[in-house]
Amino acid sequence: NAGVTQTPKFRVLKTGQSMTLLCAQDMNHEYMYWYRQDPGMGLRLIHYSVGEGTTAKGEVPDGYNVSRLKKQNFLLGLESAAPSQTSVYFCASSSTPTGTSYGYTFGSGTRLTVV
Amino acid sequence: AQTVTQSQPEMSVQEAETVTLSCTYDTSESDYYLFWYKQPPSRQMILVIRQEAYKQQNATENRFSVNFQKAAKSFSLKISDSQLGDAAMYFCAYRSATVAGNQFYFGTGTSLTVIP
Numbered sequence: 001n002a003g004v005t006q007t008p009k010f011r012v013l014k015t016g017q018s019m020t021l022l023c024a025q026d027m028n029h030e031y032m033y034w035y036r037q038d039p040g041m042g043l044r045l046i047h048y049s050v051g052e053g054t055t056a057k058g059e060v061p062d063g064y065n066v067s068r069l070k071k072q073n074f075l076l077g078l079e080s081a082a083p084s085q086t087s088v089y090f091c092a093s094s095s096t097p098t099g100t101s102y103g104y105t106f107g108s109g110t111r112l113t114v115v
Numbered sequence: 116a117q118t119v120t121q122s123q124p125e126m127s128v129q130e131a132e133t134v135t136l137s138c139t140y141d142t143s144e145s146d147y148y149l150f151w152y153k154q155p156p157s158r159q160m161i162l163v164i165r166q167e168a169y170k171q172q173n174a175t176e177n178r179f180s181v182n183f184q185k186a187a188k189s190f191s192l193k194i195s196d197s198q199l200g201d202a203a204m205y206f207c208a209y210r211s212a213t214v215a216g217n218q219f220y221f222g223t224g225t226s227l228t229v230i231p
Binding site: 040042043044048058094103104106108109111 | 119121124150157158159160162165206217218219220221222223224
């Protein structure tokens with residue numbers, strides 16, 4: 001089925017460890033986004049990309065890096081995990097907002113716990 | 116940056132009754148989109164309804180409808196004939212039509228409980 005696939009779905013890290021979250025979409029969307037969801041704070045944008053080879057910072061980028069080497073993939077990296085990065089991470093993609101094709105397609109989320 | 120405010124952290128409704136979830140937003144733009152997303156315990160984000168700011172007519176999707184008041188910057192969601200499956204977290208979201216990146220800005224969510 002077409003959509004956004006996130007891997008892994010769950011992960012436990014120790015403080016200081018690194019990891020990469022993978023987001024893959026097969027809808028040929030230009031735009032891709034990484035959000036984190038924390039209780040009482042909604043979804044906050046970490047980084048986003050408006051096309052292959054481009055990335056930009058969102059609202060809460062510190063402690064994260066991203067790459068978009070291929071149009072269909074958007075990677076989120078944590079170089080040195082901290083307990084404050086315990087969260088649920090969502091990837092989303094969209095076409096450019098024209099006509100009726102302006103909604104997000106979300107992945108199913110990754111629950112990350114840093115101990 | 117735009118801000119989206121959902122002032123009701125929790126709401127409850129009797130099955131088959133009607134409930135309205137509130138959302139306000141702050142923007143200086145004239146062209147944008149508004150959305151309501153549902154997040155059940157499965158964690159999946161599901162689009163409920165969307166509204167283009169240039170349209171005066173309120174959007175409707177089956178039992179879901181919105182009251183869009185552009186001047187007041189208000190975008191409430193009405194759920195009619197509430198069902199047990201409507202129980203979820205609901206997020207209001209704003210998306211610019213012009214700013215590069217066109218990212219969504221989300222409210223903090225309203226947790227809806229449906230009472231049998």
